Amino acid sequence: MFEIHCPYCEEKKPEIEFAYAGEAHIVRETKADDLSDQEWAEFLFYRDNKRDDHHERWWHQHGCNMFFNAVRNTQTDKFVTTYKMGLNRPKINPSTNNIKAVQNGK
């Protein structure tokens, strides 16, 4: 059972408090009518299945009730970092593990 750092509670909590919520940084297209069926299908169904750092969403269901983003390496099955909704994908330097989420982006 993971210990997951909730970026809102700023605390590590056991996995049972959380629920997985799918891939992160998939932005809902508000002008969906302009999209072709293929483009809409890609938004709706197509997901990365990387053997690498995976950006994904978690929900602190039994805690602060907030959705947040995480980077988890699917090969090592380890969390690299977690960060608040709305921040850009963090830049990860593999050598130093120096992680910084960028403010105020999607």
Added chain:
Amino acid sequence: MENDKNMPYRKSGKGAVIGKKAIGFSFDGTDYQGLEGDTLASALMANGVHLMGRSFKYHRPRGVVGAGSEEPNALVTFDRGTGRVTPNVRATVLEIFEGFVARSQNNWPSLKTDIGAFNNTFSMFFPAGFYNKTFMWPKSFWDKVYEPFIRNMAGLGSAPTEADADVYASVYGHCETLIIGAGPAGIAAALTAVKTGERIILVDENPVFGGSLLSAPNDEIDGIKASDWLDKSVKILENAKNVTLMTRTTAIGYYHDNFIGLAERITDHIPNLKLGVSREKLHRIRAGKVIIAQGAIERPLVFNGNDRPGVMLASAAQTFLNRYGVAVGNTAVLFTSHDSGYAAAFDLADSNVRISLIVDARNEVPKDIQTEAAKRGIEIISAASISKTYGKNRITGVEVYVPSTGEKRKVNCEALLMCGGWTPSLHLWSHSKSSIRWDDNIAAYIPDQPNENAMCAGACNGDFGLRAALQGGNKAAGGRKSYKVHERDFGTGTTFVNLPNYIDASKQKAFVDFQNDATEKDINLAVREGFSSIEHVKRYTTIGMATDQGKTSNLNAMQIASKAIKKTVQQVGLTTFRPPYTPTTYGTIAGYRSGDLFEVERKTPMDGWAQKRGAVYEPVGVWRRARYFPKVGEDMDTAVARECKATRDSLGIFDATTLGKIEVVGPDAAKFMNLMYTNPWVKLGVGRCRYGLMLGEDGYIYDDGVVGRLAENRFHVTTTTGGAPRVFRHMEDYLQTEFSHLDVWLTSTTEQWAVIALNGPNARKLIEPFIEGIDLSPENFPHMAVREGKICGIETRLFRVSFSGELGFEINVPSHYGRAVWEALFEAGKQYDITPYGTEAMHVLRAEKGFIIVGQDTDGTVTPGDAGMVWAVSKKKKDFVGRRSLKRPDLVASGRKQLVGLMTEDPNVVLEEGAQIVADPNQAIPMDMIGHVTSSYWSESLGHSIAMALVMGGFDKEGENIYIPMQGKTHKAKIVKPFFYDPKGERLNVV
């Protein structure tokens, strides 16, 4: 006690864990005596009994191989009486107590004469993959012939037939350092870690601490005897406030972020135990750091006849002697390829066991060992092998074979000790996904890079011998102590993949995996048949797949397979270790979650009233709900028909508390509702209600429910009973991530309100006298309206809605007042013959009206169009969740399954829900299935059965006949509109 006639193999002055008290126990119906501290295995061998079981496939007689939890062979059934029978327990870890009862398994009529042993005689017909190859055809034989046969022949102990009478516990724990294994390495680690003052947990699977220290009578540590050092160290740890010591506790699994499962056996060794004490406890430990000191397991040698009772690991014989004071025979032969095997032979010789011969497979034996053997008058033959063993239910002798000369020689013995080197225990290390590497020096895998904050110390790290263990443990805990140790040199060895034998390989039985009865031949056959991945070889031969997970067999199997595949062991790789480390009872894993606590049911405030009334319940989501209220002599159909009729004729009362409720509040509440539901909300007047339809982004129906607007900025949303949590999550998700610009708060209020639904022409008359502050007149309180006021003096949100087609009200009151208001209304309702009804009648009433149940009439692939509900989808809104998807090509294609009504030709036939529908009953099988029945009931109001169904192109088939093949008969039905009762809705307007 030497030559005690009860325990002829007991050695006085030996046995580090053995007390003086005699213990009476029973095995296979025979009474024996053992001593306090004995395991079943040690006590039986003290009595000269080695035959303890029959093997899995060939039913060969088997005795112990090991002395601890790695034991593959001696599996027995432990019997503490009804409901307390545990099969497949290793005799080497079962502690005896006065009145202890166990029996052997997998034999008939008895352990000594087992009919199933004919499998052994015909074993050439049972090679690896035998079942896969033989029982392929005819297909029809599988259920009736093959499977019962295999089930009868295979398996070891029988599964218990009674419910488990014991109770189990579980607990969470935390520590800075968890040390697994309390041998020399673990204890040295604990002695170092204790000084930090941090929380330390030290666990060992045995009843006493010490591990290998308990079988090392001649070793010394820091100038004192190893046993004294052990006592002294354990006292220090016992007195330390920051150390938790746990015996009889197995670390069964190592999970993410240093989360370890510890299975503690609390009562299995206690005599005359009353029920009610927790038998086992699962500790879930989060540790800062884990030091694994699991030790190593000796490797058997793979040679013809190596499974006969009395053939065992040399270290096991040494443990039985030193720890339990039991000689495994009066005469013994050692067969070894490693220096460490000699230690066992010398300890036995020093306790007056005659070592008839030592057979060393290696060409050279170290000089000092030769000297020690000579001192004891023991003959060593090097560069030799054992070609066969003699004896039926117990070994009586061996045939020694010297390949260089061709010499064969028979030597008598009561036990054969074997030592093929050592396998560091990497199980928990591997559970943690830490890496391993091959070490050529010891011909075994050892730990490489950790994946968690963990390290291995001692033999499990490939550091053998007492000094290495102590130093390793000390260092793992951050110490720098140097131990002065006097010990016998652990030495080195050679591994042999094929031991020389003059007997044709096809006639040999050289076992690799004792528990699954898999031999060297099986591995070679698997490779010959084209299996080159070790994972495939494992599954085909079943090696390593028994309950011992190949603790004694894995490395031998890898090496034999790698030679057959002609690759190095590293290239072949190692199969995966998975939790649990040793077999663990279901009880331990279930813990408290059994019986009433298996799945806790939610009950409404009115549940007790329904129970008193004799309601029959059904589970709905996490709730238990009253299904119907039978009167004396009524079955479900009769009760439901009566409840439906009473509601339509006069008045029914229904507990609707379980409906999910979410309060949507804020300046942007209406905008948010507009995005989450297909319907328009901005113009919905305050005090009005609307049926809301919610889609997933994929365009399929996700949930539905009535929504009331209490104020400009406040909506009272209801959801389906089962859907409440996911609807709340769905809303939160969108609010936080996509619609975060909206100023809205969501609160789950399901448990805040008890809901009493009143339906029937007399509903208004009943509540009128109890209501304050609400004008109930139809003009001022129309259908689909909501008001706030009081009922029976209690604040209420009163909805005028109907899920039955009758005049209806849903009275929301704070939960704690639910039962009081219910009882008051019920009492007053007697003048209208008020009838409580359950979920079954509710279903009939709503189906008569064609109202859908999401999840019953929809299945996650139904669009609003398919359900005939385009009226609920706004055409003006520019956006709502699922809107774009409704234009997906597949969702607008023709031939989709559409929700229709069915009227059976025979009015009395109630179709089965889920039954498949065909267009042509005479079509050859397999028929084309064009849909299925989603809801089906007897309608008392219509005197006719009714059904709803999803049928391909159903809307265009109105008036056509379709067929429903059911057990025994095919029924004909006509497709109709799914509005069976009062289609114009006039009954809502009763004054």
